[in-house]
Amino acid sequence: xxxxxxxxVNAPGRVFLFGEHxxxxxxxxxxxxxxxxxxxxxxxxxxxxxxxxxxDLHKRDNFNFEEKIxxxxxxxxxxxxxxxxxxxxxxPLTGAEITVSGDIPIAAxxxxxxxxxxxxxxxxxxxxxxxxxxxxxAEFAFEAEVLEFGESGGMMDHLASIYGGIIHVDxxxxxxxxxxxxxxxxxxxxxxLEKKEDTVGDLRxxxxxxxxxxxxxxxxxxxxSHRKTSIQTVLEHSNNLPDIxxxxxxxxxxxxxxxxxxxxxxSNENPNPxxxxxxxxxxxxxxxxxxxxxxxxxxxxxxxxxxxGALGGKINGSGGGGTMLAYAPGKEKKIAKALExxxxxxxxxxxxxGAKLTY
Numbered sequence: 001x002x003x004x005x006x007x008x009v010n011a012p013g014r015v016f017l018f019g020e021h022x023x024x025x026x027x028x029x030x031x032x033x034x035x036x037x038x039x040x041x042x043x044x045x046x047x048x049x050x051x052x053x054x055x056d057l058h059k060r061d062n063f064n065f066e067e068k069i070x071x072x073x074x075x076x077x078x079x080x081x082x083x084x085x086x087x088x089x090x091x092p093l094t095g096a097e098i099t100v101s102g103d104i105p106i107a108a109x110x111x112x113x114x115x116x117x118x119x120x121x122x123x124x125x126x127x128x129x130x131x132x133x134x135x136x137x138a139e140f141a142f143e144a145e146v147l148e149f150g151e152s153g154g155m156m157d158h159l160a161s162i163y164g165g166i167i168h169v170d171x172x173x174x175x176x177x178x179x180x181x182x183x184x185x186x187x188x189x190x191x192x193l194e195k196k197e198d199t200v201g202d203l204r205x206x207x208x209x210x211x212x213x214x215x216x217x218x219x220x221x222x223x224x225s226h227r228k229t230s231i232q233t234v235l236e237h238s239n240n241l242p243d244i245x246x247x248x249x250x251x252x253x254x255x256x257x258x259x260x261x262x263x264x265x266x267s268n269e270n271p272n273p274x275x276x277x278x279x280x281x282x283x284x285x286x287x288x289x290x291x292x293x294x295x296x297x298x299x300x301x302x303x304x305x306x307x308x309g310a311l312g313g314k315i316n317g318s319g320g321g322g323t324m325l326a327y328a329p330g331k332e333k334k335i336a337k338a339l340e341x342x343x344x345x346x347x348x349x350x351x352x353x354g355a356k357l358t359y
Contacts, residue, residue, distance in 0.1 A: 007126060010039040010102075011118040011355035013110040014160035015187065015316055015325055017266075018283055019259040021291060023154030024203065025210055026226060027256045028170045030180070030266060031160040034189075035352040038102035038115040040123050045095035052078060055101040065092055074149060077113060081120035081144040085128070088140070092127035105345075108191050109317020114157035117141035118355050126357060134162045134354070135177070152203040164354025168263050172227065182266045184276065186329025189347040190305065190339035192297045194321035202320055206248060206291055213241055213249025231257060251290025258282055277311025277327050284314035293319025301344050302326070308338035 012033040019029035045051075052061040061078070063069055065086075069079050078098075085091070104112040118141045125132050132140070138158040146153045159169055159177060166180040218224045220237040231253045238246045262279050265271045284302065288294040294315050302313040305326035313326040324344075328335045336346035 004043050005041045006044045006096075007357060007359045008039060008041050009119045009122045009126070009355070009357050010037045011115040011122070011161045012037045012164065012352045013104040013112055013115050014157055015110065015189070015349070016156075017166070018262040018279065019255060020283065020287055020293075020315075021203075021206055021318070022252070022255055022259065023156035023169065023171050024152060024207055025252055026171050027252070028168065028259045028263070029154075029156045030166065030168050030259060030262055031156055032166045033160050033164040033352045033354055034110065034187075034349045036102075036104040036110060036347065036349065037352070038100065038104055038112065038119055040119045041099040041101075042123055042127075043097045043099075044127075045097060047095045048092075049095040050082070050092075051095075051097040053097070053099045055099060065095070075113065075145075077117045077145050078120045080148040081117060081124055081141070084140055084144045084148060085121065085124050090125060090128045090130050092124060093129060094127065096123075096127055098123065105191050105323070105347075107195055107322065109315075109319070109322035110189070111157040111161065111317070113145055114141065115161050115355075117145040118158055118161045120144065122355060122357055135159075135175075137355075138162045152207050162355050164352060166266060166351060168266075180263075180266045181269045182271050183269060184266075184271065184273075184329070185350065186273070186311075186327055186332060187349050187351075188305070188310075188326045188328060188332050188335045188339065189316065189349055190301045190324045190326065190342075190344040191347070192295065192301060192321060192323065192344055194295055194297055202293075202318055209245045209248040210252050213238070213245045213252075216241055216245075217249070226253070227256070229253070247290055251286050254290070255283070255286050258286070273311055273327075273329055280312030280314045280325070280327055284312075287315050287319055291319070295321055297343065298324050301339055301342050304338045304342045305335050308334050310335055 013036045017030045023029045048066045106112050121141045141158040142155040168178045170176040309331040310326040310328040316323045316325040332348045339346040
């Protein structure tokens with residue numbers, strides 16, 4: 001840490017293991033923090049100015065937190081964090097110069113924006129000399145990233161970033177967070193280098209179709225519950241749903257069941273690698289065929305990873321480009337080379353600790 005830095009905050013990105021696209025549909029998710037992080041170095045000022053240097057983007061921002069903070073662009077997450085926290089009475093005691101850097105690939109399905117939101121909330125909280133629980137930090141970061149801009153994502157990414165490790169989160173009426181003991185290694189991320197066109201629109205489309213399916217099934221099944229009704233019962237009553245709605249609703253219920261199966265296996269400290277690989281493949285099939293989230297290049301990358309010895313693989317994040325995840329304990333370097341030859345950018349990753357503040 002440089003001598004003129006008063007404190008630092010860093011927050012990790014995340015990978016989804018199971019339950020992709022389930023957090024905003026009231027179901028369960030298993031995700032893990034990864035050792036790719038965003039870092040804030042903070043130097044205190046004697047005024048009320050906030051100066052932000054985005055090193056990797058070669059951009060600079062400047063505003064006064066005592067004045068009305070306008071957004072300089074859509075998804076201006078650091079500014080929105082100031083606004084969200086100010087409404088809750090959490091206001092800095094002094095200004096600061098914030099230098100932002102990191103190694104999370106942007107717009108690649110690894111939650112760089114959520115890590116930024118988490119780091120922003122933690123920084124402002126420290127400037128205000130307030131203390132928040134992990135759950136509160138995740139909630140406020142979710143507000144700053146998603147609710148403030150009317151977007152359709154869930155809170156999973158923020159929870160993964162603040163808690164770290166592997167966690168299971170049940171998005172029922174009351175969110176329940178359970179850290180899992182599994183110590184699994186062997187993950188390789190492959191960035192397809194395909195930029196996503198409309199992630200927010202894709203999430204909204206999936207959510208609208210599935211919620212329409214839920215509402216229609218409630219009319220046909222007296223005790224329908226998206227959390228409890230079996231896939232067999234759903235299949236018996238989903239024939240009259242519009243094709244895309246039927247497909248996505250059935251996929252969501254199958255995804256629910258697969259995630260619960262994965263929870264049992266990942267509740268062991270040393271789970272069977274072959275079982276994990278097989279379930280990752282099943283999950284990818286649901287994302288590819290049911291929610292139509294894959295691309296031709298992602299499919300090629302998953303196949304070359306499997307050919308090189310990966311036990312399983314899946315698209316990572318919202319899909320439609322971005323990254324894939326290969327699981328290949330002991331063969332990480334071989335898989336990375338295969339993904340690079342396929343035109344992707346590989347990252348050998350490890351499961352990491354959550355966001356932290358250091359002086």
